[in-house]
Amino acid sequence: MIKALLSLLLVLVAVSTSLAKQEKIVPTPAVKQEKLLPKWGKRIPQTLSRGWGDQLIWAQTYEEALYWSRSRNKPLLVIFHLEDCPHSLLLKKAFADDMDVQKALDKDFIVLNLMYETTDKHLSPDGQYVPRMVFVDPSMTVRADIVGRYTNRMYAYEPYDLELLLENMQMAKKLLKTEL
């Protein structure tokens, strides 16, 4: 009797395993996102910061960011990233945790983080990759001269490059044109 039960159990385990295998569909990114969505009424509202610093005031779009940059005479930092890119995620964590970077941005910069490219080709001087950080002057000129340490991806930063980022922020504060 115990043997019969054990056999039945084994069969059941085998069946459920094979069922589980059949159900395991490799999703495309879009499907994956839809599946991961919690049900109506249980979703946490999306933030504009997307984890890059909840205490910063983020512009929503490039147009908005340019307007703020011009009207407040502050340089703009545009961050391109993706939520499923490990390099972006590591940089984001270091960036959000670095109080020197965060406070300096809050005081003297307009900030914008984007997961989709804009139509402005000037924002991708050496290609569209992530993570990528580009400074824009209040005179609406992309500061292609302010680069990271990688010659093949000049606007990429790694988590341990935040000191260089702070130096670059200092450089960006020296405005190209003092009168607009």
Next chain:
Amino acid sequence: MIKALLSLLLVLVAVSTSLAKQEKIVPTPAVKQEKLLPKWGKRIPQTLSRGWGDQLIWAQTYEEALYWSRSRNKPLLVIFHLEDCPHSLLLKKAFADDMDVQKALDKDFIVLNLMYETTDKHLSPDGQYVPRMVFVDPSMTVRADIVGRYTNRMYAYEPYDLELLLENMQMAKKLLKTEL
């Protein structure tokens, strides 16, 4: 003695009132926003919904919204609004509270709310005003034919126009092109 105290009190009240008057500065909108910002560490992260429906999945930018619309074959609703516009605020409240609108949008639409105009002139067929709601087909064609009830501002809606908006959403779901 009591008279003297009362006089002193009156003088103090007068002085404090005049001081209060001196401190009352009428701020320009930009200054007002900066002044209203809570201190570092006390700010609530901004949401992408901006009050138009916390349970909806909002696109951040027009580029992102177009990509989602194309790839998921769902029409896009773009809402232009301003946070200091009373018409926008009343429409927003009615819109966010209307579960028929919200659930239909969640099921069949891509949604984007913007406070700054994009560079695409097609999104302002009869001018740049708020509140304004424009549908875009997954084939990336602005549905200028889907209008509200006002001939002078064809894409404006009032809070009591949500029935018409629902009808217009039905119209938008009849895609212009079934194959992309």
